Amino acid sequence: MIRRWARYVAGSYPPLPSVPFAWAWAYGVTGLFAAVQPHSPPWRPGLSTLNAAVTLTVMLLMMRAADDVRDLEYDRRHNPERPLASGAVSVRDLLVLCAAGTALVLALNAGNPVALAVIAGQLAYCALVLSVYHWLHWPSGDRLLLSLAVSYPAPLLLHLYLYARYLDTTSLDPGRHGVLAVVIVVLASVHLELAKKITRRRRPGERSYVDVFGLSGTIGIALAAPVLSTVLLVVGARTTPALVPLAVLPLVLPALAGWQFWRKRTLRWSPLAPGLYLLLAFTCWFALGLSY
Structure with a gap:
């Protein structure tokens, strides 16, 4: 076994x-x-x-x-x-x-x-x-x-x-700040859940949120969720101006993946970008936690 x-x-x-x-x-x-x-x-x-x-x-x-x-x-x-x-x-x-x-x-x-x-x-x-x-x-x-x-x-x-x-x-x-952190994580994970299944043409039998929200709607939600997550982090964290770039840095990956999908007319969203975004977000959160 x-x-x-x-x-x-x-x-x-x-x-x-x-x-x-x-x-x-x-x-x-x-x-x-x-x-x-x-x-x-x-x-x-x-x-x-x-x-x-x-x-x-x-x-x-x-x-x-x-x-x-x-x-x-x-x-x-x-x-x-x-x-x-x-x-x-x-x-x-x-x-x-x-x-x-x-x-x-x-x-x-x-x-x-x-x-x-x-x-x-x-x-x-x-x-x-x-x-x-x-x-x-x-x-x-x-x-x-x-x-x-x-x-x-x-x-x-x-x-x-x-x-x-x-x-x-x-x-x-426990307190409301713990709830805020969980909301930040949940919004970040929404990007991973939706973006990894974005496609212009599904394979036979493939499941995609594009069938639920449409292509534009799925992309809109997949990009809005990490932006909102970052806004909540910047507003709610003990972030000094010098640390704001560290909180915002993970957004680079969804932005680049979205640009590539639209401008280059690729069939699918970059399969690596959503997971790398969340991994980079975890890394930046870890660094922010150590900074205080």
């Missing part, structure tokens, strides 16, 4: 870029909490942040496995090369993988009751969504907005988990 897990990880959750992305998420979003929190003591990453990064790495692997189980029939038709669809790994293998990952992340967070409760809630929610889909085949993956609404609480709970870790490290109480 270990070999089958290794084949699955190589095909569906390649360590590069998956692990660096998970670690950037943990360190970047925690830095963002520090950047927007007034009167916060100086924040520096330590063992708690390292623990959170390992937890997110495992959690994102399990979420990938759950998505693959849910999308198995779709992938058999449209992505037959994926490990689960090709038979390189079985559903049972992935369920055992998730069980092992669950035990690991619960053990990692046993010393922090609040963080443990959030992680347990996230795991329970993912299990509920997967069970409902298995038994009722709801929601259909073709209903993109409904599927997004059902699945989004899972990453949202990961943001709250990082907030719980941050509060425990700084001995602060």
Whole structure:
């Protein structure tokens, strides 16, 4: 089974870029909490942040496995090369993988009751969504907005988990600034979710938000979300004028990708740009958190 897990990880959750992305998420979003929190003591990453990064790495692997189980029939038709669809790994293998990952992340967070409760809630929610889909085949993956609404609480709970870790490290109480940081992250992730599926012509059976909002509407939302995220960051963070360029820098990537898509009339939005934007945003948030 270990070999089958290794084949699955190589095909569906390649360590590069998956692990660096998970670690950037943990360190970047925690830095963002520090950047927007007034009167916060100086924040520096330590063992708690390292623990959170390992937890997110495992959690994102399990979420990938759950998505693959849910999308198995779709992938058999449209992505037959994926490990689960090709038979390189079985559903049972992935369920055992998730069980092992669950035990690991619960053990990692046993010393922090609040963080443990959030992680347990996230795991329970993912299990509920997967069970409902298995038994009722709801929601259909073709209903993109409904599927997004059902699945989004899972990453949202990961943001709250990082907030719980941050509060425990700084001995602060929760407040509206934590909500502001989560909104900033959510808006940034909207760009990734929409932009990676922007295309002028869909492949047979391909799912795209262009079918929901139209091409111009999808592009408009995909570009407005990171701009609004940045505005909230500049206004709400403890950002000195010298640090504003650091907060604005990630917008360069959506702007360049949008220019290329429109002016060069490419068929698809740059496949790398949305992920690189979010990775750069995490990096800049981390730097902002360290600057105080």
